[in-house]
Amino acid sequence: MLTDNLLFGNQPYKRSDEDKVESEQGLKVLTPIKNIGGRKSYRQRKKYSNAVSRMRQPIDALFAWLNKVTDIGDASNVRSSKGLLTHIYVRLAAAMMLRSYPELGF
Secondary structure, eight states: OOOSEEEEOOGGGOOTTHHHHHHHHOEEEEOOOOOOOOSTTHHHHHHHHHHHHHHHHHHHHHHHHHHHHHOTTOOTTOOSHHHHHHHHHHHHHHHHHHHHOGGGOO
8 A cells, every 4th residue: 555645736636625535545635826815925835836836747748748649538439447448558558659669650
């Protein structure tokens, strides 16, 4: 079992029961802080939000590239869990081949 995990997400991933999730699952969700106003702690909030965004940005870029190259999100014809896993693994294999051999150009 994994413990003390960090998940970097965007504001929609924020949950009202985050303390309960952290204690039960050992999962801490870090999201940028929404700017509420007030000047006193603005710099601290900004630094924290920038740090979270810097961790999240490369992951977002990877998935954006993966979706652009393979259209992995289009699984409308998949009818089973096995079919979904096949769809995902074939698309990931195609992305790795395209990354390794760009001259294939498929």
